Each structure stands twice: as C-alpha cells, then as structure tokens.
Amino acid sequence: MTVMATTAAPEAIQRFNDHEGSVARRRKLVTRIVTHACIWVGVILSLFPFYWLFAMSTQTTAQIFGFPPDLFPSNQLLANIQGVLDNVNIFQAMLNSFIVSGLCALLVMFFDSLAAFTFAKYEFPGKNALFRVLLVTFLIPASLSLVPSFVLMSKLGWVGELQALIIPGAANAFGIFLLRQFCETSVPNELIESARIDGAGFFRTYWSIGVPMMRGGIAFLGIFTFISAWNDYVWPLVVLVNPGTQTLQTALASLNTSYATNYGWVMAGALISVLPLIAIFIIGSRHFIANIAAGAVKG
Amino acid sequence: MAVLSRRSLLTGAGGLGLLALSAGLTGCSSQKSISSNPDELVLWYWNRSMNPSALKDASHRIPGTDRFLNPEMPPNSGWDTKLRTSLAGDAYIPDITAINSNVSLYFPDEEMFIDLNEFGAKDLKDDYFPWKWNYGLTPTGRMCFFPIDSGPTGFYYRADVFAKAGLPSAPDEVSAAVTTWDAWIEFGKRLKAKTGSYMLIDAYQLFTQIINASPERYYSKSGRPLYSEKNSAVKEAWDITVRAIKAGVLGNQQLPTDQNAAWISGKTAGHIEAVWWAQILLDTAPATKGKWRLASQPVRAGNSGGSFLAIPHTCKDPKAAYDFIVWSQSADRQAQAYNEVQLFPSTPGALTSGRMKDASKGFFGPQNSLDFFKRQAETVPAAFISTYEQIANFFTTQIVNVEAGGKDPDRAWDDAVNQTNRVLRKHGVNA
C-alpha cells in the first residue's frame, strides 16, 4: 500500500497546493449536511425492503394486493405464520439449512486453515504449481456444471441427500487463499521455528500455533461460508428432490409457487427465512466488517 | 511424547472430516423410494388435484390390500421438473404420482412407468370418457396414466360489473351475446369503455383456452406439425388472440400476483377456465362471493387440466398401487371428489349417479354450477395431445411478446413457427 501511496502523492499534493487558502466554515457545514443526507438516503434504501417485508407479513392477502398499498404493519403476523407452519415444514427446512450451513462452515474452517497454514509457512516440492492451480479454480463459477454435477450425484446416490450440498463445498480456494494471506502476515516464523525445536510436529504446530493466531481469519471465513451456504439456491433446487430434505430457500420458493393466492403466508415465510441470518450477521459483524477500517489503516 | 500427541491431534482433527465423509459414504445409494417402510406407499399430489378425504381413508389402509398410503405434497417449484428430476436422479421416487394433463411429456420415457393393463386396466376403459382415457395411452399402446378428473371450461364473469356497464349480465344473456370470439371481443370493448375492466387477464390465457377447445391442436397423430398449414386451428386461435389484444380487452397481467390483485379489485371481470378454478377463485377473492356467474364460452367448451395417476417403475407394490388408483377413481369416489373439492368427474357414471350436488355454496349466486359444467362437458371435443406439445410453447411465449412486449404479430408468428421447427428438427422430426 505504501508503495502506491508514495508514487501518486507528490503529484496530487502539487495539484492541491494551487487551491490553497479559503476554508470557509459554511462550506464545511454544507459538506457535512450533504454527506449525512446522502448516507441516510442510502441507509433507508438499503433497509427499506426489510421493513416492507415485515409490513407485508403482518397484512392479509387482500391488504397486500390492495391499491394504494398500506404502508403500515397490520395485525396478521401470527395468523400468517400459522398458515406457513400448517402448510410447509418450515422448522425441518430451517434445521436442514442449519445443518448444511453449519457443517459446511466447520469443514471449510478446518480444511482451509490447514491448507493455508501449509501454503504460508512451509516449502515442499510442487508448492507453487499447486497454488497456481488453486488460483485458477477460484475463477470458475459454481453454476457452470449443473448437469454433470447432478449426474455425478445420482451415480453416487446422493441425490436428495444433504451431503450433496455439504461435501462438495467442504474446502474451497477462496478460503485457502484468504487464510494464506492472513497467515503470512500474522503468524511469525520464530514461533513456528521454536515449536519445531521443542519437538512439535507439523499438525501439533498447526493446532497450537497456527489456529490460535489465525483465529480472526478463521472466524471471518466461517461466517462467510455459513452465509453463502445458507443462501445457496440453484444447486439445492436441482439436487434436493426429497420433500423431507428441503432447505429454507427451496421451501420458500415452493411456498411462493404453490400459494400465490395467499401472499400473506409467502411474506411470513420469507420473513422467517431471513431473520436467523440477520441475527447471525449482526452478532458476527464484529468479525465481519466492524474493524476492517482500523485494520486496513494499520496494515 | 511429541509423537503421541501429534497422533492424538491427528485423530481429533481428522475425525471431523471423517465424520462428514462417512455421512456421504454410508449413504452410498440414496433411497429410490421416498419411504423405506415396505407397507407404506407414497403418493405425490398437488393441492386440489385429489380429494383429501379419500386420501385420508387410504392412509389407514388401502381397501383390498395390506398396504397404507402416505399422501405427500412435494415442494412445488415446477411439478414436472420435480418428478423428472427424481426419475433422472433415480432417487426419492414416489410409489404413485399424480401428473397433470400434459402426460404426453412423459411418453419418450414411458418405460419409467408401469403399464396398468398388466393389472387389467383394459376392462375399465368403457367406464371413463373415451377422450380422457385415450390421453393416458402412450404411442406404443401402453396404458400408463389413469384418469382422475376432467376440466370442462366456461366463461366466468362478474355479473355486477357487467350490469354496471349496462351489458347483459344474466348467464343465458351473456352466453347468447358471446357465441363467437369476435362477439366476445366486441362485448369486451363495451365493457372496457364503460368500466375500464378487462374480459380476461392476458393473451396467454385466451390463446391457451381457444386451443383447449379445439379438436385440432399442434400436431397430427403421426407427429406431423399442423400449425403451419393453411387455416390451422393454431393460426386461427392466434389471430383471434391478436384481435383481442388490439381491441384492448385483455389485461396484460402476466404474474399471478397481479392477476389475483385484479380479480379482487374487479379490474379483471372475467376468466375462461375449468370447473376447478372456482375453488381457487374462492380462496383468492372470497369477498367477491355471489357476484360471479358462469356463461358458455364462444364456440364450444374446452378441456383445461384434469390430471392422471401413474405408477413409477420403482414402486414397491404396483398391484396395491393399482388397487388404490381404481378404488379412488370409482364413480362414487369421483362424485364425492366433486362434492368436496370440485374435481369434475372423468367417468360418466359419476355424472349419472345422482350423487353429485352443486358445491359452489352461493359463490355463483343462484346459479347452479354443476348443471352448467355438466352441459359444458358434453361439448368438449376429443383432441390429440402430442409428445412434442411442450416444444410448441414457443407459440404461447410469442403471443405474450405481442401483448406485453408490443412485438409485431406477424413477426412473432413467424418466430414461433421457426423456433418450433428448429427444436423439432433437433428432436429428429421433419418440419
């Protein structure tokens, strides 16, 4: 970062020197007001759909379909939720989503941190070539091989089973890459060296030095993986043929198709599917984004 | 010491991975059938495709067998996609399944279903409407799809809105006023001018229902495309629909949510659909109860929907499944299904049994909807639905483009013909 900054700096400063002088207090105030106004417009646009989802899930279908729309919540929330519970096994779907996302996150955290630790701190034959392969796979979109993946799953006998969602994503290039960077900057070689002198083997070093020092990165990766697994849609849509194993996303899509006549239920279902994730995100946002700024400045 | 703890760590760390992998390995073949209980037969059906009370009876024991039924409504994000994905994936296939009126879609893979003639379905042939029975026969003559209900169609309309426009509003008057499609369009123009309401939600619905009422559809029995021939039924339906679009009598409401909103508000004051739609309307717009009436649609009634039952090849006990099908579709049971969930019978025996009664509960005011649909059923023409019917959906997508996208109708027609022909050639059909 410093390299970039210094090359561009003199020129930029030069340019601003021409502008020297008047820092009118009024202009400063206007700038601040405009800044806050812009931010708040953005915040409202960003959060409004959530409010609207909530408002609609408290209304009857007739209210939702009414024109002009009713902007305020009504009193149908419990009735709508009841409707969802009576018609869709939403708890089973939620449990499945938790199993899939949770296991995915755990496996990714373990396998990725282990591989990242190795790539960051050890030399072994073929390392660079292997790492290059990993980088290329990073750029392949997941939706590319829908058909052959489905055929593969049917040959493995995994069609309709949750492991079809868990196993293929148990280790990924993104996470290894991320943690490798993390590990290179935050795990000092001296510690690993001294562990080696103490007689600790590779896996012990990983477990007792690598893991604690990568903790923050692993937590980030865990939340990240959990959220993307939770929101995955196209693959579960294809592979989960068993009505007993649906994830929240496919259950919700099916609620939307089957009960277009009762939109209050659809909205309540959507609300139920969104809430756990928002809760997890807000709890985890400390790891996720809160200190990106502070960290980046120091780095 | 170091070695020991490393090993234990290895075991611990690897355990997590092994746990997950073992979940995969033990499940090395997913279940072919949804239920592993040998006495349980799983039925897939969708809301309102079968009578819940019959399913409930069979869920204790299927009469005449020692099996019991487990009726399930699978997540519906496209029925055929769901069923065909299960069949292709060879996993979680139901023991019995309902299939909609588009059974011809399954003809190329007919070996996926059991031939019901093996159990003597042939003997029951005369008990059902011949046109309905014939839909269920595959091109090789196997009987794989057993009739459930049929769907004679009619013109649903809002009598109050019609009356407000100063138009005829009694069923007989309306039927008499719309004997041809052009009269129907003229009628709609007056309705639109007076009240701003539409006759029908969109061009898709009109086009589809005209085809549904036509004895000729897209292909001949030998698989030859008919649409591009001179004066074909498809072209005629297309031209009528285009005239209706230009006259402004269709609502251009392409999404179910918009359609529902428009029925509730009276923005759309009519619909052409089968008998089963009454129940959907009742659920969607309960407040409009008593304001709807039924009139004959122009020319003749069609058949829309009306589903079938089939037994996939993986069924645990095909004989018991067959027994269930025959039992649940007897004349008595079909009469009961009409009374309870308005599934119109596919067996004339139910209609003449005297057990059926008007089930509309005042939704159509004083009008008796059973008498109405009984009359309509007599005019439904027999038609041939080809395996390649789905390929012809270019015509419906193109008519939507004309209505919603303002596409030139002639160009849209040519595109539909060309696209359909291209796909047909891809499937080895000379077009």
Added chain:
Amino acid sequence: MTAHTTGVPLRSKPRNTPIAASKTRKNGFLRWWPHYLSIAPFYVLFLVFGAFPIVFSIVISFTSWDGMGKMTFVGLDQYSYLLGDSLFWQSVWNTFIIWVISTIPMLFIALVIAFLLHQNIRMKSFYRVAFFIPNVTSMVAMAIVFGSVFSDQFGLANSFLKWIAGSDAGVQWLTNPWGIKVTIAIMVIWRFTGYNAIIYLAGLQAISTELYDSARVDGASTWRIFSRITVPLLRPVILFTVITSTIGGLSLFTEPQVLLGNTGVPNLGGTNSAGLTIVLYQYYQAFNNFDFGYGSAISWALFVLVAVFALINWRLVMGRREDQLGQVAPSLISRFTARRAAATKESTR
C-alpha cells in the same frame, strides 16, 4: 500455550519467509507427507466435484440425453444448434445488458458511499452494517419482496410514481422488456452496493491519511479529493470489484428465476425473454426441457465467455505493464485479501 499473546504488530513485522520442512528425517516425498495431506482435501474435492463435472459436461454436450432414456452420441450437433439459437444469443445479450446497467451504477454508488463513510463521521459501524446487510440476505426472499414492490397492479413503486406524477403514471416493471431488465438490475445494485462499498472503504483506509490532510489544509473541495486522490489510488481495488462483479453477473440466476418464475412459461425470463440470463437458460434447457446435452453445451459456452471476460478485464485495467495472467491474478487478489485478513485479525483483539 502462550503463542496467541505474542502477536507481532503488523506494521513492524519482518518479512516472513516460509520455513523449509525439516530436512533431517525420511527421504523423498514421504518426508512431506503431512504437508501434502493437509492440502489434499481441497484438491481431492476439486477433482471429484469440480474438475470431473466440467470434463464430463463435454461428454454430455456431445450427446442427446434426457437423463432417463439412453444417451445418443450426436457429435457437434448441440453446438451447431447453439450457434443458431436466437434464444441463446438473447440470453447472452440480456446477461450483458443487465451486467452493464447494474455494475456501472453499483460501483459508482459504492465508491461514493465508501468515500462518504471515510469522512470523520459518527455511527460509522452502524452505517457499515446497514449497508452490508442486503448482501447477506437470501435472494429468494428478497426477490419475492421486490416482486411485490415492482408489481404492475399493487406495487409500491408504481403507487409512488402515481403519487408524484398523477394516476396515468406507472411502469409495467415486470412485463415490459426493459422494465424486467431494470428491475433485475435494481435488485443486483441493492444487494451488492454495500458489499463493494465496504471493500472500497478498506481500500481507502489503506491510503495514507496525510495525503488527505494536506489536501484539506490546502482547501481542496470534496469532489476534487474524490476524483483526484481517491479514485486513482483505488484502481487495483476497483479492478478486483469489476472482476468479481463480472463473474457474479455472468452467473445471474436467482433474481430472474424467482421474480419471473410464475409467468406463463416458467424459467424463460418473461416478456420477450427479457430476463432470460445464460444460467437461467441453461437451467431451463436442462431441468425444464430435460435436454441435458444442450444444457451442457450452454454451460461450455458460458465457460468460454467467462474466460474471455476475465481476460478482457485484466487487459483493460492492468494495461501494458503486467499482462501475464499468472502474475496479475495472485497479486491482485492478495492485495485485497491481505487487507481483509489484516482487518479481521484486528477485530479479534
């Protein structure tokens, strides 16, 4: 174990060099068995669930197969059909248009938001969460919400327009071909603007604050600071977001599928197939038409497109200086992830 208490401050850390594996024990490759074992899971999973399906899809694309019946070898027929398939080309065009009308406004707005948040303002962490939340929400639920906001009949968007511009106003968002594209683009913008803003913000904070301070002292206007300092210095980060948006944009699926899935013919993208994206068309051919062969051919066409776009991106943004793909990719991604990683580490203290 006191290891975790002795973290070395990032700024002053010495350049780490990887430690060679212990040389004293066994010979040959066996010596490195723990290292190979530790990286094996990714490669094994990738071979089985990543590489194999991609190779297998070539095989399927040479056949005619509905997944149930028998596979018939048809050579290049699927590909020659693809070249003349107007729907396929339309899906390419749609994907491209939606990508353009979503990515450009999105990245611009994100940059502005990041710049505003970078000012010394209060409640910064609340704003960050507020802007980021759309990105973590399921698109299925939100597509349903957007579907009702943009409904022709009862939608909020249209009643707002009518309120402003009179009762004749209103756009057929979900039936007009352009309305469909714009609605999908709005969903993409809504979902990813905050995400990109947070990335830019991290990039901004890596720029020396002295630069800003001196500019401020010199009385430079906010716009001048934005256009003369911020944007040029963020170039590599912007490239990263362009690449991720491209890959994301090319695989757009959930939004049109849920938004338009209930229309007449499902999964063909509504009126004039205006919302038919490449991945949606692939899904339609494979899982609505059960033409597995053709679906695989489409996925290969998509693969080629992704590769071409990735190359163009690199060329465009990295220019003449470094145009070797192998060199640019790692440095680029690492710049971004290092920043994220450093940040995440900080957050745990």
